[in-house]
Structure formats: structure tokens, C-alpha cells
Amino acid sequence: MEGLSSKGVLSHLSVLAVQTKSRRNPPQQSTRVKELKAEAEALMMRREQLKAEIQTHKSLQRMRLSMDKGEEEMDEDSENSQLLQLMAKHSQLKDLLYAHHLIGGYDIIKTSLGKGVCVSVTTAYEGVYLDTYNLEIDLKPVLRITRHNVPPFIPLNELAEQNNIQTNIKAFLDVLSQHLNAHAGRKQQLKLVKERFPSVDVMESNVLCSILVLMFTVPRQKTAVLCTLNYSDHTRCLPTTVHIQCEGRTVSTDNQGPPSTVYNPRLCVMSMLSIRTLKHNKFKCPSFIY
Numbered sequence: 001m002e003g004l005s006s007k008g009v010l011s012h013l014s015v016l017a018v019q020t021k022s023r024r025n026p027p028q029q030s031t032r033v034k035e036l037k038a039e040a041e042a043l044m045m046r047r048e049q050l051k052a053e054i055q056t057h058k059s060l061q062r063m064r065l066s067m068d069k070g071e072e073e074m075d076e077d078s079e080n081s082q083l084l085q086l087m088a089k090h091s092q093l094k095d096l097l098y099a100h101h102l103i104g105g106y107d108i109i110k111t112s113l114g115k116g117v118c119v120s121v122t123t124a125y126e127g128v129y130l131d132t133y134n135l136e137i138d139l140k141p142v143l144r145i146t147r148h149n150v151p152p153f154i155p156l157n158e159l160a161e162q163n164n165i166q167t168n169i170k171a172f173l174d175v176l177s178q179h180l181n182a183h184a185g186r187k188q189q190l191k192l193v194k195e196r197f198p199s200v201d202v203m204e205s206n207v208l209c210s211i212l213v214l215m216f217t218v219p220r221q222k223t224a225v226l227c228t229l230n231y232s233d234h235t236r237c238l239p240t241t242v243h244i245q246c247e248g249r250t251v252s253t254d255n256q257g258p259p260s261t262v263y264n265p266r267l268c269v270m271s272m273l274s275i276r277t278l279k280h281n282k283f284k285c286p287s288f289i290y
Contacts (some may be wrong), residue, residue: 056141071274107122142166154180224246
């Protein structure tokens, strides 16, 4: 009995000890639970933060990809645009070259109003550029010269009609260039005579420089000679007829055949050399700003 009672007491004591221990543990367990909950909440917040960062990184990556793709497209568009510009410029240059060939190499530009063109004709003599003449030509409804600075003694309208400017503007410009260059050459010859030969007196000349009358003295003989140069062909700078008078005797010659009367050929040669008449070559126009 004593043994049973002692076992009962011990078991009862153990139960009491367990109960006592269980009564002491709840505060510790509740604290641990709170800590775990707080840690779980922190982890959840960290998870949400990481999700937000991942989403941000994805958005940035998508933006970079779209920007890179846009730049590539822009580069392609830029290259295509440059290629198109080069093709357009090449086509424009071909058109200008063709137009330049059609008008015989004369400089031509559009007028400010865009309704016509301006053509320049440059004159030269013995490799020296002289005067430049400009013509403003309306293209529609018909070709018509509206303004120009061609000298009035050049028959501009007559040349336009004779060479049919409506159908062959190149022929008209060629003939006009011949007239202008021939006049410039004759005028330059007269200038050279005055500058290089002070002993030669210019007795007579006209605006067109188609007639020159010179007075000079034959070296050593002290003989006065009157030389008349006649330029009947206004498209040339060489005289067509040379008429020399000396002490009542006359020699006439032209540049297409022998003299009609041979008196003193040396005088004819001297008269020709005195004005340094060299064959004049046609020059193309330089760049022109109207």
C-alpha cells in the first residue's frame, strides 16, 4: 500500500510539475510567436520589395530594348534618307549636265521668280577674259528675251529671228557669242594699238570697231602711211579688207585672196602686225552670278 501510495504521490507530483512548467511556458511561446510573425512580415515586405525591383528592372530592360530598336530603325531611316538625297542630287546633276550640253556649254541659272533662265556669254581675246553679257529669257509660253545688257549695235532681235530661238537656242547663242567676241577682239586690238604703238595715230573708228583708220610712219623712210581696216564680217576679229594709201599710191588687199594691186607688200604686213591681229579662239563661259 505504501508503495502504491508513494507512486501515486510521485505521479501526482510529476503532473503538478508538468502543469507548473506548462503554466510558465505560454509567455515565452507567445513572445516567440510574435517574433516569428514579425520576421514573416519582414520577409513578406522584402519579397514585395524584390518583386517591385524585379518589375522595375524588367520595365527598364524593355525600355532599353525599345530604344535600341528605335535607334536601329532611325539609323536605317537615316541611311535610307541619305541614299535618297544622294540619288536625287545625282539625278539633278545629270539634268543640269544635259541642259548644259544642250545649250552648248553656256552658263545658265534660274531666275529668282523661277519662270525663266539667265544665260551669260563671256568674251575673251588672246586668252584674256573681257566683258560678260547676260540675257534673261522667259520660257513660257514662248521663249522671249526680257532683259539683257547686250550693246545696242548688236542686232539681238534679228539674230534671234534668223536662228529661230524657239527651236534652236544653241544656234542663237553661238552666233551671238561670235558677234560679241568679235567686237571684243576688235576693241581690244584698238586698245593694244594705242598702248603699244604711241607713234600710230587712230584717225577714225566707230562704236562697233568695224572700221579703223590708222596713220603711221614707215621706219627709216619717214613716209606717212594711211591704213584703213574694214571688218565687214562682224563675226570675226580679223579685218576683211586692208586699204593702204602712201604718197598718192594705194594698195588694197583682203584676207581671202591676194591684193588687187601689188605695190609694197611690206606695208600690208606692217599694217597687220601693228594691230597684232591674231586668230581669236572661242572661250567657254566661267561661273556666273546674275
